[in-house]
């Protein structure tokens with residue numbers, strides 16, 4: 001067989017051109033990422049919660065979070081949302097509404113078995129029904145309702161709610177912020193995931209995120225409410241377990257997004 005040396009040389013040159021252009025594209029991508037980081041640093045713009053909140057506010061505006069018609073509904077939602085998606089909680093809330101039982105007084109006089117059937121879609125319904133029933137009963141019997149509790153001091157509210165089974169830190173902060181308008185920040189698993197990926201904190205914890213958020217964005221209650229709502233939407237829309245970085249509107253501020261997506 002006769003080997004055409006010209007052909008071999010031509011193929012060799014084409015291969016070299018393809019490799020060079022691929023290397024150039026990768027280099028351009030890396031330069032682009034470095035450029036953005038350098039630009040951020042030069043402007044003293046290393047991402048923090050204040051800058052990040054402003055970006056999210058531009059995207060989501062006023063989120064109106066917590067989505068509920070009454071304060072009772074918020075308390076009910078904080079118990080039902082544990083370990084399940086908000087979609088499932090909405091179904092249970094709708095079911096309670098259709099029964100005319102979406103308030104703490106009605107729940108406190110409902111048999112636990114009936115309550116657990118009504119909130120079935122939220123998962124762990126027997127456990128949640130028991131906890132929600134106990135909490136409702138205690139609020140109604142000791143205060144007559146949430147309105148009267150609004151006169152309690154912060155520490156009295158914290159003592160009351162944290163003494164209840166099923167009220168952990170996230171639930172407590174949600175109640176303090178959204179029911180009683182107290183400057184608490186709600187840190188959930190979405191917040192921790194996003195904080196780490198964005199690169200604001202390498203090992204975010206509930207306490208570290210709470211204190212950094214308050215220090216960087218202040219204790220304005222409406223801002224704290226809206227920030228949490230925007231993080232929920234970002235987690236639902238883009239920053240899922242498997243993130244959709246290519247479409248994500250905050251990718252250029254995100255360490256993970258800039259490291260894992262190659263195109264500029």
Ligand code: SF4
Nearest residue numbers: 239243245248254257
């Ligand atoms: S770019 Fe990716 S990792 Fe970063 S916030 Fe968006 S979806 Fe999450």
